[in-house]
Amino acid sequence: xxxxxxxxxxxxxxxxxxxxxxxxxxxxxxxxxxxxxxxxxxxxxxxxxxxxxxxxxxxxxxxxxxxxxxxxxxxxxxxxxxxxxxxxxxxxxxxxxxxxxxxxxxxxxxxxxxxxxxxxxxxxxxxxxxxxxxxxxxxxxxxxxxxxxxxxxxxxxxxxxxxxxxxxxxxxxxxxxxxxxxxxxxxxxxxxxxxxxxxxxxxxxxxxxxxxxxxxxxxxxxxxxxxxxxxxxxxxxxxxxxxxxxxxxxxxxxxxxxxxxxxxxxxxxxxxxxxxxxxxxxxxxxxx
Amino acid sequence: xxxxxxxxxxxxxxxxxxxxxxxxxxxxxxxxxxxxxxxxxxxxxxxxxxxxxxxxxxxxxxxxxxxxxxxxxxxxxxxxxxxxxxxxxxxxxxxxxxxxxxxxxxxxxxxxxxxxxxxxxxxxxxxxxxxxxxxxxxxxxxxxxxxxxxxxxxxxxxxxxxxxxxxxxxxxxxxxxxxxxxxxxxxxxxxxxxxxxxxxxxxxxxxxxxxxxxxxxxxxxxxxxxxxxxxxxxxxxxxxxxxxxxxxxxxxxxxxxxxxxxxxxxxxxxxxxxxxxxxxxxxxxxxxxxxxxxxxxxxxxxxxxxxxxx
Numbered sequence: 001x002x003x004x005x006x007x008x009x010x011x012x013x014x015x016x017x018x019x020x021x022x023x024x025x026x027x028x029x030x031x032x033x034x035x036x037x038x039x040x041x042x043x044x045x046x047x048x049x050x051x052x053x054x055x056x057x058x059x060x061x062x063x064x065x066x067x068x069x070x071x072x073x074x075x076x077x078x079x080x081x082x083x084x085x086x087x088x089x090x091x092x093x094x095x096x097x098x099x100x101x102x103x104x105x106x107x108x109x110x111x112x113x114x115x116x117x118x119x120x121x122x123x124x125x126x127x128x129x130x131x132x133x134x135x136x137x138x139x140x141x142x143x144x145x146x147x148x149x150x151x152x153x154x155x156x157x158x159x160x161x162x163x164x165x166x167x168x169x170x171x172x173x174x175x176x177x178x179x180x181x182x183x184x185x186x187x188x189x190x191x192x193x194x195x196x197x198x199x200x201x202x203x204x205x206x207x208x209x210x211x212x213x214x215x216x217x218x219x220x221x222x223x224x225x226x227x228x229x230x231x232x233x234x235x236x237x238x239x240x241x242x243x244x245x246x247x248x249x250x251x252x253x254x255x256x257x258x259x260x261x262x263x264x265x266x267x268x269x270x271x272x273x274x275x276x277x278x279x280x281x282x283x284x285x286x287x288x
Numbered sequence: 289x290x291x292x293x294x295x296x297x298x299x300x301x302x303x304x305x306x307x308x309x310x311x312x313x314x315x316x317x318x319x320x321x322x323x324x325x326x327x328x329x330x331x332x333x334x335x336x337x338x339x340x341x342x343x344x345x346x347x348x349x350x351x352x353x354x355x356x357x358x359x360x361x362x363x364x365x366x367x368x369x370x371x372x373x374x375x376x377x378x379x380x381x382x383x384x385x386x387x388x389x390x391x392x393x394x395x396x397x398x399x400x401x402x403x404x405x406x407x408x409x410x411x412x413x414x415x416x417x418x419x420x421x422x423x424x425x426x427x428x429x430x431x432x433x434x435x436x437x438x439x440x441x442x443x444x445x446x447x448x449x450x451x452x453x454x455x456x457x458x459x460x461x462x463x464x465x466x467x468x469x470x471x472x473x474x475x476x477x478x479x480x481x482x483x484x485x486x487x488x489x490x491x492x493x494x495x496x497x498x499x500x501x502x503x504x505x506x507x508x509x510x511x512x513x514x515x516x517x518x519x520x521x522x523x524x525x526x527x528x529x530x531x532x533x534x535x536x537x538x539x540x541x542x543x544x545x546x547x548x549x550x551x552x553x554x555x556x557x558x559x560x561x562x563x564x565x566x567x568x569x570x571x572x573x574x575x576x577x578x579x580x581x582x583x584x585x586x587x588x589x590x591x592x593x594x595x596x597x598x
Contacts (some may be wrong), residue, residue, distance in 0.1 A: 011410030013364035015418060018403040018463050022421050025460040026433070031375050033432075086336055092331035105336045106567075114342055115564040116521050117540040118556040121548065122341035125348060125359050164338065214427075222429025225523060229544065239524075240429045246435050248527065256439060259432045266429065 174208025399464025447529030473507025492570025
């Protein structure tokens with residue numbers, strides 16, 4: 001009894017510093033921001049007082065609804081592209097790479113070792129008007145104006161590249177857990193390669209698909225570096241708006257309101273997505 | 289030649305959905321080879337795609353640009369590599385980044401490891417809440433975290449924005465990742481070794497010092513590396529909470545408006561090579577540790593990349 005008690009107090013002792021840090025510097029700031037989002041500025045003073053000003057939300061959303069919707073569209077397209085690009089790579093690393101496996105996994109995480117901003121600057125070079133990539137796209141009619149940089153296309157390309165490893169790694173992890181004998185059984189029962197993939201491999205890898213899409217989508221929606229470096233004035237995302245409202249215009253109430261809506265919408269999207277895809281993903285895991 | 293042709297034909301005969309029996313011509317054979325290796329080819333293309341920007345950074349670190357921007361190729365020069373730290377502003381920013389990342393790594397690794405041990409090894413009231421508290425920062429967009437922390441500092445009026453607030457912020461977003469990595473190491477851990485130590489008369493502290501700690505050390509090391517990488521690369525949260533302090537990413541962002549010196553590319557490449565070397569060392573250490581114990585190696589790799597969702 002005494003030891004049980006001592007063990008339990010040890011647990012709380014081990015937990016305390018980290019929990020306190022997260023509560024003080026993550027949870028409480030969110031509360032402060034919630035309060036700020038309902039504040040009204042005392043005119044001309046930069047001081048705020050609390051007024052339950054729900055109008056902050058209405059005004060912010062009316063002003064910035066385009067950027068809001070755009071962020072979700074860009075992030076959605078980029079996440080889908082990531083899934084399409086990442087799946088073959090994850091599949092090959094899990095089942096076919098053999099002794100190349102470590103090297104290919106290294107290639108997946110290698111972009112993380114260069115600084116995020118420098119990586120994005122490199123895309124500025126790759127997509128510049130003088131680059132062969134731009135010329136090819138122009139030649140096949142995908143860039144009719146002859147330039148890619150400062151368009152939505154460039155922003156989506158940047159986001160896709162920057163968050164691709166977040167898709168590959170969970171996909172690889174779930175594919176790697178699949179028992180190869182299940183795939184062999186499917187082959188033995190005369191399933192063609194494509195029906196083995198659609199009916200066995202893909203359903204079993206669904207947990208990885210769910211995890212990967214979430215890990216890509218969430219940071220992509222809030223991203224503003226790609227839009228800042230690769231996009232033009234018409235490609236600003238909600239992250240750019242929040243950033244400039246906070247740091248340049250000092251319009252804290254509007255920025256807080258937007259941050260909260262962003263967080264809430266992400267939570268709702270994630271929740272619906274997990275309810276929708278999660279049950280099937282779990283079934284896939286049970287079947288193993 | 290003829291025998292191989294017949295086997296090829298008979299093979300195709302029993303495989304459903306394959307073409308006619310006529311002898312394969314060159315293009316047809318090439319097409320079949322392409323179809324059979326399509327996945328591999330796609331994977332190799334994706335690997336190339338992943339590495340192209342790194343190659344671009346490397347190549348452009350030798351560029352000799354005409355203006356202030358390093359976006360188009362002008363000519364080859366070694367001058368930036370021979371004086372990578374000539375730009376004092378940049379060097380200063382890099383040193384601040386390294387100092388910040390080291391401190392944030394030490395604090396978050398200690399605090400996070402303690403949390404991971406509590407979560408895996410102890411049963412207590414509020415475990416679910418603690419788990420939730422760890423997952424939720426990883427599911428929050430950085431811009432929201434940065435903005436809310438800035439609100440907090442502004443409302444309180446203290447501490448003044450600068451190195452301290454940066455350190456607070458970096459430790460905050462590193463903790464969750466440290467917990468996830470160390471926890472996966474603790475889960476894939478052979479408890480019988482600890483029981484053996486206990487049976488041989490070791491107290492709980494001795495068992496921890498001589499058995500548990502050395503065994504989870506590779507996990508802690510991996511977590512520390514991840515924390516360091518996250519901290520040194522962070523831009524969004526730092527941009528909100530830096531005040532006048534300039535880190536490497538903040539320097540680049542500021543410079544992007546007035547022209548980017550080539551040294552940025554050189555320093556980025558140096559950082560890349562150092563990280564690769566450290567990664568290689570860590571992998572080697574881990575392999576050695578695994579050879580000595582019976583920890584299941586596949587388990588943790590899978591868990592590292594699924595923070596809190598699996």
